[in-house]
Every structure is written in C-alpha cells, then in structure tokens.
Amino acid sequence: MARTQATGKGTGPDRSAAGLLGRALGRLGRAGGLVFLLAGLALSGFGAYEGAYAAGWTGTAGTLTVQQCEVSYPNNTSRSSRKNRRPVRCEGTFVADGGSNTDPKAAVQVRQRYALGTELSVQQTEPPTAAGAGDADYVQSGMDRAWRWFGAFFGGWVLTGLGVFCLATGFAPFGRSRISYDAAWEAAGRGVTRAAVIGMIGVGLVGAGVCFLVSYFF
Secondary structure, eight states: OOOOOOOOTTTSOOOSHHHHHHHHHHHHHHHHHHHHHHHHHHHHHHHHHHHHHHTTSSSEEEEEEEEEEEESOTTOGGGGGGGGGSOEEEEEEEEETTSSOEEEEEEEEESSOOOTTOEEEEEEEEOOOTTOTTOOEEEEOOHHHHHHHHHHHHHHHHHHHHHHHHHHHOOOSSSOOSSOHHHHHHHHTTSSHHHHHHHHHHHHHHHHHHHHHHHTTO
C-alpha cells in the first residue's frame, strides 16, 4: 500500500512568510492603535487641565502687573516671520483677587510682549512654597484661551476613537495593513465597537469645531 503524506494545510498555525507577515502587521496595527489611544487620552487630559485654569474654574484668580517681558528663545531665527507666536516670558507682581496673597516674582508664558505696567489676568495654579515667592506657576486666563483648550480636549476624542478602532480590529492606519479598512469596518460592526468609534469621533469633531469657532467671539 502506498504511503500518503499529509500536507497539514489548514490543520496548524500558518508558518509561511505570508502568515508571519500578516501576524506582524496585525500586531503593528494594534500597536499603532495603542499609540493613538494614549495620545488621545493625554491630549484630552491636558486640554481639560489647561482649559479649567484658563476659564478660572480652578486655581487662584488675580492680576499680574508686567515689569518686563523677554522672548524665551531670542536666538531662534527660524521663527523670525512669526514673532507674535514666539514664547514670551513676562515677569511682574501678582496680586490675587481680594488681596489674599501676592507674589512679587511671578512669571507667566504668553504669546506676545506686553508694555511695562500692563495688567494681565492670570490664574495661580500652585501657590508659592514656604521657601519664598517666585516659585509659583501661572497661566494666562481668558475664555478665548479656555475655549481653544477645550477644543484640544475634544480633539483628543478623535484620536481616542481611532485608537479603539485599530486596537479592536488590528487595522494599521499607516503602511501595509494585514486587514483592509472595509474588512475592519465590517468586523467593528459585529459588536459595540463601531458605535463607540462613531460616537467618539463624531463628538470630538463637532466639539472641537464648536469650541474653536466660539473662541473667536471672546
């Protein structure tokens, strides 16, 4: 009787080059999804944090009277055409609303120079330590800035939604992908993934658009 040799097709893990590449690309897609997810959460968290201070919802509100302003990177010629966007450090005296505390060595990062004696609305995020004044943190307040930070908060939702989609399906948004977008979208529809992704991206886009639009009216 002649011996037959089983080929093993479909009976074990695919160890071919194509199979190994497919698994590698699948892991790459999920790794990319994790990066999107973490970046989205970080952006949303930072936007909420800065927005709350800029809106005056937290921290100590007060006024910083400018004594001097200087560009943080005066030798950076690559930004010479965008001087109004250079990071500027303004120093002066901070007085909390109601006079509860003062800081003669306060400093805040702003986008432009201000003249001597200009009063800036700021939030003291951390009070000076017992060691003395000058080590507190300040952010410039104003609803226009707050709305932009809230726009960043919603923008993080978009990245988070993309991260969830890639993590759940293995779709790689860059380079070669083991799974096509159509197949990934179909797979996402079998559970709650598609609804969650649509919800996060939709809310993120609408929220960011509204926030940036409203910021121009303040």
